[in-house]
Amino acid sequence: MEKRSGLGIFLTKRLIKLVTLLVAICIVTFVLLELSPIDPVTAYVGASTKVGAEQRALIAEHWGLNKPPIERFMAWFTSIIRGDWGTSMIYRRPVLEVIGQKFLSSLALMAVAWTLSGVLGFVLGIIAGVYEGKAVDKVIRAYCHILISTPSFWLGILFIMLFAVELGWFPVAISVPIGVLAEDVSLADRLSHLILPSLTLSLIGISNICLHTRQKVVDILSSDFVLFAKARGESKRSIIHNHVIKNASLPAITLQFLSFSELFGGAVFVEQVFSYPGLGQATVQSGLRGDLPLLMGIVIISLIFVYVGNMTADLLYMVIDPRIKEGQMA
Amino acid sequence: MDKQPILQVNNLGISFSQYTKGLHRVDLKVITNLDVELYEGEILAVVGSSGSGKSLLAHAILGILPDNAVTEGEIYYNGKLLTPEDMERLRGDEIALIPQSVNYLDPLQQVGKQIKITIKDHEHQDEVVSDIFQRYGLKKEVENYYPFQLSGGMARKVLLAMALVSDSKVIIADEPTPGLDEASINEVLKDFRDIADTGRAVMMITHDIQAALKIADKIAIFYAGTTLETANAADFEGDGSRLRHPYTKALNRALPSNEFVPVAGTQPLPNELPHGCLYSDRCPKKTKKCEVERPRLKEIRDGKVRCLYAT
Numbered sequence: 186m187e188k189r190s191g192l193g194i195f196l197t198k199r200l201i202k203l204v205t206l207l208v209a210i211c212i213v214t215f216v217l218l219e220l221s222p223i224d225p226v227t228a229y230v231g232a233s234t235k236v237g238a239e240q241r242a243l244i245a246e247h248w249g250l251n252k253p254p255i256e257r258f259m260a261w262f263t264s265i266i267r268g269d270w271g272t273s274m275i276y277r278r279p280v281l282e283v284i285g286q287k288f289l290s291s292l293a294l295m296a297v298a299w300t301l302s303g304v305l306g307f308v309l310g311i312i313a314g315v316y317e318g319k320a321v322d323k324v325i326r327a328y329c330h331i332l333i334s335t336p337s338f339w340l341g342i343l344f345i346m347l348f349a350v351e352l353g354w355f356p357v358a359i360s361v362p363i364g365v366l367a368e369d370v371s372l373a374d375r376l377s378h379l380i381l382p383s384l385t386l387s388l389i390g391i392s393n394i395c396l397h398t399r400q401k402v403v404d405i406l407s408s409d410f411v412l413f414a415k416a417r418g419e420s421k422r423s424i425i426h427n428h429v430i431k432n433a434s435l436p437a438i439t440l441q442f443l444s445f446s447e448l449f450g451g452a453v454f455v456e457q458v459f460s461y462p463g464l465g466q467a468t469v470q471s472g473l474r475g476d477l478p479l480l481m482g483i484v485i486i487s488l489i490f491v492y493v494g495n496m497t498a499d500l501l502y503m504v505i506d507p508r509i510k511e512g513q514m515a
Numbered sequence: 516m517d518k519q520p521i522l523q524v525n526n527l528g529i530s531f532s533q534y535t536k537g538l539h540r541v542d543l544k545v546i547t548n549l550d551v552e553l554y555e556g557e558i559l560a561v562v563g564s565s566g567s568g569k570s571l572l573a574h575a576i577l578g579i580l581p582d583n584a585v586t587e588g589e590i591y592y593n594g595k596l597l598t599p600e601d602m603e604r605l606r607g608d609e610i611a612l613i614p615q616s617v618n619y620l621d622p623l624q625q626v627g628k629q630i631k632i633t634i635k636d637h638e639h640q641d642e643v644v645s646d647i648f649q650r651y652g653l654k655k656e657v658e659n660y661y662p663f664q665l666s667g668g669m670a671r672k673v674l675l676a677m678a679l680v681s682d683s684k685v686i687i688a689d690e691p692t693p694g695l696d697e698a699s700i701n702e703v704l705k706d707f708r709d710i711a712d713t714g715r716a717v718m719m720i721t722h723d724i725q726a727a728l729k730i731a732d733k734i735a736i737f738y739a740g741t742t743l744e745t746a747n748a749a750d751f752e753g754d755g756s757r758l759r760h761p762y763t764k765a766l767n768r769a770l771p772s773n774e775f776v777p778v779a780g781t782q783p784l785p786n787e788l789p790h791g792c793l794y795s796d797r798c799p800k801k802t803k804k805c806e807v808e809r810p811r812l813k814e815i816r817d818g819k820v821r822c823l824y825a826t
Contacts, residue, residue, distance in 0.1 A: 413619035415579045417633040417677070418607025427632055428621045506623060507661045 203492050207485060211265075214484045215258050218477055225250065225274060225475030261481065271478035275470060280482040283467065288486065291456070291463030293379060295448050298386035303441045305387070306394030311433060313395065314402025315425060326399070329392035337451050341385040341458035348381060355381045357459075382459040389451045390444050394437055401433045431505070438501050445494030449487050519594060521716050522553040522576065522610075522685050527588035529571055529580065529740075542585070545785045546571055546740040547793070549588070550812055550819070553685060553716040558707060560727030560748075561720045563737030564782055569720045572737075573687045577612060578602030592685075607633050611683035615690045617670045620662040626673050627658025634680055647676045667699065675706055686710055687718045692726050704730045724751075724766060733818075736763050739782050739793045742812065745819040759820035761798050792823070800824055 226241050245251055249260070264271065270280040313325040349357040356378050405411060405428065414424050449465070456465035464483060471479040502509050529546040546568040553559050563569050574580045576590060578599050590597045592605065606612075621629055631640040644658060651672040657665070665673060671691075678686055688707065692700050700723075708730045711717045721727050727734055728751055736744045744760040751758065755767035765778040780797040789795045795805040802824075810823045 409614070409619045410621045412574075412579060413612065413614050414621070414632075416574075416577050416606055416612040416614075418603075418681075419633060423632065427624070431623050432621070508622065508663050 199496055203489070206492070207488060210484060210488055211262065211481060212258075214481060215254075215261075215477075218472075218475065218480065219254050221475070223473065223475040225477070261478070265481075265485075270482050273471070273479040273482075274476045275474050275479065280478050283479060284464065284482050284486055287462065287464040287467045290461070291452055291465060293375075294383050294386060294456070294461065294463060295452055297379060297383035298451075299390070299441070299444070299448055301383065301387035302390030302444075303394060303437070306391040307398050307434070307437050309391070310395040310398025310437070311402055311425070311430065313399040314406065314433070315421075315429070317399075317403050317406075322399075325395065329395050332388055333392040333396075335388075336454075337385055337389050338454045338458050340388060341382070341455055344381050344385055345459070378461075382455050382461050385458075386448070386451050386455045389447065390441075393444065393447075394440050397440055398433050398437050401436050402429055405429050405432050435502065435505060438505070439498045442494045442498035442501070446491045449491065518554055520552040520591075521555050521593055522551075522718075523589075523591040524549060524551040524572065524576065525589045525591070526550060527572065527575060527590070528586065529568070529575060530585050531581075532583050532585065543785055544740070544788075546575075547788070548741045548809070548812070548821070549737070550742045550745075551718070551735055552745070553718055554732075555684065555716050556711055556714050557732040558711045558717040558719060558730055560731035560734045561718060561737060562722065562724050562727050562734055564722055566739075566782060566784075567737040568740040569722075569737055570689055571740075573612060573689055573718070573720060576602070576687065577606045577610060579606070608635070608681050609683055610685045610687065611678035611681060613674050613678045613686060613688040613691060615693070617662040617665055617674070619674075622662055625659050625661055626665070630658075630673075630677050630680055633677075643680055644676075647680055651676050667695075668702075671699070671703060671706075675710075679710070683715065685716045685718070687720070689720045690722070691719065692721060692723050700726055701729075725770060725772070736760065736766070738762055739788060740785065741793050741821065742819070743794060743821050747818060750816075750818065757816065759815050759818055759825045760794075760822050761800055762794050792821075794822075 226244050242251075249257060252260075261271065272278065273280050273283050276283045309325050309329075313322040316322045345357055348354050406424075411424055411428060414428060419427070452463060453465035453468055455461070456463045457469055460466070464487075467479065468483050468487075470476070471483060527546060527549040528544065530542045530544040533541050533543055535541050549568060549572060551559065551561065551572065561569050561572065571580070575586055578597075580586065590602075592601070592610070595601075597605070620626065627644055630644050634640045634643055636643070645655065648655065648657065653669065653672055653676065657669060657673070660669075662670070686707075691703050691707070695703065704726060707717050707719060711732075719727065719731065724734070728748055731748050734746050734748060734751070735742055736746070744758070744763045746758055746763060749757075751767055755764055755773070758764045758767060762778070768774045768776050769778055778797070783789060783793065783796065789806065791804075791806040791808050792798070792801075792810055795801050798805065804823060808823065810821045812819050812821045813825070815825055
């Protein structure tokens with residue numbers, strides 16, 4: 186009973202934080218976009234000279250751009266609260282529908298990349314930590330340092346050149362084959378389009394997790410409780426299996442869930458490089474073309490996405506480490 | 516001597532190689548000429564101040580010194596010279612360590628499970644643990660506790676139980692008393708006496724002479740990584756005139772129950788040890804000879820002492 190109410194308080198606090206954060210982020214994004222030199226109407230009609238000044242004014246009026254900023258923000262904000270997210274200017278469809286569709290294809294990309302980087306990073310980190318100072322450790326560490334200093338878009342281009350253009354193993358871009366009807370696209374097609382971008386995206390996360398896990402493993406192996414485990418006759422294998430993995434998983438899990446923001450940021454670059462039609466690309470488009478409703482919608486959704494990631498880390502921490510559970514509940 | 520020691524440490528030396536500036540390697544000798552004997556059914560208290568090499572001795576016996584440690588000398592178990600492989604086989608099985616606190620337990624694993632990991636008889640793990648828990652009055656549910664949930668008393672019993680689940684012949688307890696109140700200390704000491712009375716050999720590492728004197732059969736005095744004296748507990752009775760080494764005598768005088776005079780000076784650091792007798796720079800009986808010659812361990816009155824002039 187007591188425990189349940191503790192969890193309730195924890196979740197309520199988090200919810201309040203989320204709402205205040207959302208309001209703040211909405212205001213900041215709106216102000217930034219307001220200050221940006223991009224004129225939505227010009228962005229919309231493009232360089233075409235056929236559209237006269239009068240028509241431009243009509244479009245602006247239609248979108249409500251002639252009203253003062255504060256009034257526009259309030260109008261947008263109140264409708265958001267009512268559940269109306271508005272219509273995207275560039276896609277001319279409801280914002281939620283656009284986000285929903287884009288998010289789904291991005292989600293596949295991010296999920297694959299996230300799992301891959303988490304598992305690979307953790308395993309490599311454990312290996313490097315256990316063989317600290319040995320050749321394996323040096324190779325893994327060098328690999329991590331190279332990766333960490335490599336921009337993801339550059340890596341993406343490199344992958345396209347090597348695997349798609351030179352070797353022809355994977356398609357160059359987009360999420361489905363060109364010239365095929367949507368209903369004829371097979372799962373294999375989708376997967377082959379997914380591999381390169383998700384691999385690129387996953388490589389960003391590996392180093393971080395790997396290096397942190399490695400350090401944690403080194404710390405654990407020099408801890409008193411591992412010494413005592415040795416004194417009780419546990420073999421190295423048993424120590425790694427029984428003590429190292431669980432203790433090292435704590436920072437790894439936190440990092441992995443905290444990496445949601447980097448994952449999202451990485452997806453923007455990677456989708457751009459691979460012309461992958463996901464949320465990342467939609468973000469770039471809506472920003473460059475001043476599509477305020479869509480951009481604001483994406484900001485809100487991505488904020489919730491990242492926030493849920495962080496909260497999951499906290500919750501999982503409580504499950505794995507009983508000491509934290511007691512601390513949070515008290 | 517008619518009795519064979521179950522564990523005998525002869526002339527143990529431990530040095531650590533360290534890299535100082537650049538690739539310059541320095542061997543730091545932290546233990547020199549350490550000798551200890553353990554007999555079944557007896558408690559040997561290893562007494563010394565911090566840095567005298569007490570814990571390292573325990574780690575050397577178990578073969579769990581860090582990789583950069585180099586050892587010399589011999590360790591015999593049941594008359595047989597121990598190799599590193601033997602140590603690996605014996606530790607946890609025949610030689611058990613009782614650590615100082617629950618900080619030596621995996622913080623993320625329930626204590627019952629941690630005990631079971633080292634029980635080799637997989638089929639009867641549960642029984643063995645419940646038996647020993649029952650013997651020490653620990654409730655069944657304590658098996659599911661995490662180390663941080665144990666109270667002081669429970670923690671002590673759990674650590675004891677861990678050492679006794681195996682058929683260990685030698686129990687090494689590393690600093691079992693610090694931070695405990697008088698009543699708890701007496702309980703701990705009684706536990707050790709009981710263990711020794713079952714025929715096991717107990718080595719109690721401590722810096723608390725008074726606690727050691729209450730239960731130990733023999734006391735080994737460590738100083739700067741060497742054994743200065745091994746005395747019988749009875750030698751400390753009265754004015755301590757039966758003690759052999761000047762340092763032991765001074766320690767005895769420093770006890771609150773005796774004259775309560777502190778011993779002047781401090782133990783030398785491993786990198787600035789005197790050339791001759793390690794105690795020479797503090798010894799009132801020092802002669803020129805003490806400064807050049809390192810005394811051997813000699814037997815006097817059923818005890819051992821490392822002093823040129825001991826009587």
